[in-house]
Amino acid sequence: MIGKLTAELTAAHALALDLTAQNRLDAYFDKLERANAQFNLTRIQGAQDTAHKHFYDSLALLWLADVPDGASVIDIGAGAGFPSIPLAIARPDLKITAVDSVGKKVRFLNQCAQELALDGFCALHQRCEDLGKMPEYREKFDLCVARAVAALPTLLELALPFVKTGGLFAAYKGPAAAQEVDDARKALDALGGQAQLETYAIQDGQAQRTMVFVRKIRPCPAHFPRKAPLPAQKPIGC
Secondary structure, three states: OHHHHHHHHHHOOOOOOOHHHHHHHHHHHHHHHHHHHHOOOOOOOOHHHHHHHHHHHHHOHHHHOOOOOOOEEEEEOOOOOOOHHHHHHHOOOOEEEEEEOOHHHHHHHHHHHHHOOOOOEEEEEOOHHHHOOOOOOOOOEEEEEEEOOOOHHHHHHHHHHHEEEEEEEEEEEOOOHHHHHHHOHHHHHHHOEEEEEEEEEEOOOOEEEEEEEEEEOOOOOOOOOOOOOHHHHOOOOO
């Protein structure tokens, strides 16, 4: 069972997944496989690869960073629910908002949350460029996460407007993350962020990953984020 396998992987980092969490991971995997047969949610398939490359990778945040009890979290470009669904399963105390611009993905996420009884989770069908300007979401979150969404200069403009001053943005990246941080120096300065990198490995150490942590040290200027498609087409400083 994929839940038990994931629990064995995370136990090495003192992250215990109880039987309820394991059962929820099993149920989420079943839903993911069924949905993937209807529309493309993820290219990674099979229990072994999903446990390592999706579940374990998503949960790496919990041993790489101190995530306070009851923290408010926003997952931008949430897609099939990585990292937000595994995080909600492992840490039901978190208040997680998942955002995606594709309606069928948002419907899938809300169905998962309902059927898995993830009471602190909700998904919104919105563009980050618009949501980040709304007062009820702007600078309201302790933590923002993004996985496999965009290059860092673009991601920073989409993510940091959601984060409280003093809060954190965590970008899940591959081995080229250091170059992305170099490319994002002007964006970091413009948006009030300071970056730090943490490396880790998945799938028996064969795949190297990097978590880019960006601490928000001051509020973002009011004109960020810019309207779509400017953050992607003309990233700050690029």
